[in-house]
Amino acid sequence: MRRMTWFNVTSLTLGFAFLYLPMLILIIFSFNESKLVTVWAGFSTKWYGEVLRNTAFLDAAWVTIKVAFLSSCLATVLGTMAAIVMVRAGRFRGRTVFSGMIYAPMVMPEVITGLSLLLLFISLGMDRGVFTIVLAHTTFAMCYVSVVVSSRLVSFDQSLEEAALDLGCSPVQAFRLVTLPIIAPAVISGWLLAFTLSLDDLVIASFTSGPSATTLPMKIWSSVRLGVSPEINALSTIMILVVAIGVITASLINKRNVVRQQREEAAAEKLA
Template sequence: MRKGPSWFNLTSLVFGFAFLYLPIVLLVIYSFNESRLVTVWAGFSTKWYGEMLRNQQLLDAAWVTARVAFTSATIATVLGTIAALVLVRSGRFLGRTLFSGMIYAPLVMPEVILGLSLLLLFVAVDQARGFWTVMIAHTTFSMCYVAVVVQSRLAGFDRSVEEAAMDLGCPPFKTFFAITLPIILPGVIAGWMLAFTLSLDDLVIASFTTGPGATTLPMKIYSQVRLGVTPEINAVCTVLVGVVTLGVIAASLVTKQQEARRQRDIRRAEAQG
């Protein structure tokens, strides 16, 4: 019945992906432009990368961002995984609707509202703003993303293995680390990566909740972009895009491999059983 993709489908795929990728490709190409004028091609050069590496403020901002992203992604992954377990496993409890509402709402809540409300909270409790406040803010919204990602992994979960372990006397805590966690691990890793990139990316919430000495890379990029497009910013963006792309591709390859191995193990076990 099914033939190859129709012309219409092929065309919409080509146009759709061209639209998605062309701007980024152009950005990368023009980061290697010799000229300071971003839109006039004057020959290949890597000098803007050198320029970027000599910009101390930029490097400082990158370091702050890396620390915020790493810490907030790690805490968000722990909290988000617990939240996902609660949503899928805990059945009914008082305030469940509120809980799931608080997980889903931040996914669509405008950033200006999240940023403003968190800032006002930090002011109300008299917390000096800086690294920690940005970290807490990022943890708060990215844990919701982690929860959603891990939840979808938990939904297709065969609980009989867990029950078998418990029946054989394995305590719940140990069951979680020995059985549940390895199975949902791809979801947990994807959740961590998502939390990391969300934090790496955030401008609005960080601008509201930051304080002296904690300028993040997006804030730095934003303040320079407002002054105009420069090849140096193109270079920074290219590096960021490269890092994220490599990370995502590597993670998906590892996940695919693990999944294949798991399927193989299952087949083998079934053949023996």
């Protein structure tokens, strides 16, 4: 291995400064006393109090969590099914259409997805609210889940499943007892991805929700359009910290699982 050149060190330092400074500044200024966001006037946590007392934010947060939970669970089930179809079902009529439908929503501009789903809900005469946002989020999130899960399905040894079937398992049992435990980490990361995608989404939610349901990004959007505010800084800081803690925990759990798996595989090889 070559040692790090000064060029690499500089580009990494500048690169990560670029990625993290804006958020760091946002976090620092969320503790600013002054209402003027760009002038530092002393340390204060009062904006956090304002956020937590603001019932509109809390209501929106609750709607967002409900939507994210429901849609990520649905998306995980549907996405895992789609992944199994993609990797294991072999050839069937409409396979090309199927894989196209899995990949297309991920590259589709959000404005188009949102518009088309809204027009569908209207032509069906559906009342728009939490339910319609859940349907919309499930549809694009399941595609991400299926990509994550199928990459795991491709890499694991299919003979394990075949062995279970030979030993008298039904296909359902083989899936539950052999396949599912092996792909579980991918399913969990798929769920997490679906959950954060839903938490994050502004455009599709704005199109598909009705007056009865406002998500947190929609709420933030309407206030951010008017400019920078210390309350939004505090709210953003809370959201950044929640996500950072979640992602770091998840990756630590994942790392532990990988280490354990490697140890088990090594042990199994020793036996064989």
